Amino acid sequence: MMSDYALQQAFNALSVGGEYALLALGLAIVFSVMHLVNFAHGDMITVGGYAMFLLILFGVRDPFLVLPFGVLITVLAALLIERVAFKPVRGASPTTGMLTAFGVSIIIQNVALIFGGSRPKAVQTADWLASSLSIGSVQIPVVQVLETVVTLAAIIGLVALMRYTTVGLAMRAAAKDVPVVRLMGVKADRVILSAFAISGFLAGLAGIFILARRGAVDPFMGFAPVLKAFVAAVLGGFGSLPGAVVGGFALGIAEVGLQVLLPPEIAGFRDAFVFLLIGIVLVFRPQGILGERPDFGEKS
């Protein structure tokens, strides 16, 4: 019995960690290429969520249409935000970019508030997402299994993209030296749009699972995800893609682990313990688990 419980919680930790990893990767890939902390990352999920809500409202119920549509709209939202909001401030100080991101976030939240109201709107993703798999005596929600599998697939796909495609190589190179990437004949625009497209795609995937869990959209649903993504990315080492994955899983495992291990009287303070743990890690590794120490000056 005890081992069944442990197995269930292990899956829970993996799926929560996977969700955080997807979110943190999306944040990290944009940061690594253009040193922008996109605090509107979570609101892209909101846009995708409302898009699914609207599609269902118009009578489309097939999840194989609704879910990809949500991901597609999230990607388009990411690209549109880049064009409209971030491109005009490209080259400005990082603070300007961050404030722009907050601005985008506030606008999206308020548009959703004005046209949708503050009350959550139910979104039925798919029945089978809400069901459970029985493995022996263990019940594991389908959403958790899928989330773990999709996260791993997304990570493998991303690694392949970053290693084997020219645009992937360019994105890795641009993290350190944009002018020389342009000297290779690569358009800076193309690298940045690719980073936003990938970021939107990962947010869209995470969005599906977030929606499957909550079963509803509301204007502020993007806040918790972006916060988790930010914490996971800092923990893993900001700007490092492997760091984002490790940070995401570490955060998920710490949350679920503490939920299980803490006595019930203080389990309500779980997040305080999580942040305490992260604080301790950062005291010893200020650059995050896999982050690099800041590089002062160029070696020649």
Add this chain to the structure above:
Amino acid sequence: MLSLSNVHVSYGPIKAVRDVSIEVKEGEIVALLGPNGAGKTSLISSVVGLAPIASGRIAFNGHEISKEPTEKIVARGLTLTPEGRRVFADLTVGENLRLGAACRRDKAGIAEDLEKYLELFPILRKRYASRARMLSGGEQQMLAIARSLMSRPKMLMLDEPSLGLAPRIVDQIFELLSSLRGQGLTMLIVEQNANEALSLANSAYVVASGALVFSGTASDLKSSGEVMEMYLGLEGQE
């Protein structure tokens, strides 16, 4: 092939280059010399759109390129191996070279060139899977040059290819540049190491404090004791 007319480069109120005109003919090697801080790097960075041109014209093969973005200029066949090599340290040698060909679509040609340069730079074949940060300074310089060549340029500009390298390695680099000249590559070489550069160059320009102080053939410069001494710290020949 490349012609700069009355080029000014400014960073805000600071004028880095004033009224410089330079002509590079096809198949020629031109040395751009001058003391530290003379504006050499600013000048050739401006040619590929990486430094702000305040005024003047730059034409490459008859096209006005002074307002074009870097990537377009590179696609036209003019590229720069930047100062300090600036290889992509976290990418492998192979990945650096593949990225060098990013503006090309001819797969077969890219594979052919890759083989050709691995032949020409055997050390890069040996270190193909290593991260570029693991290479020595000289190896990084060779990688930087090979990476530039992977775009199949018609003309290559090199910014201080000998900077910080041991004399033996400097000789190797210049031997290599000489063999590239043999293949008909047009080059503009920025150097502080005037002797090496002049041994290779057909013509030379000297800049000091952002302005041109000499232009002529390499042998004219060598025999101009005053310029050699004043700006390059070298004894001129009789």
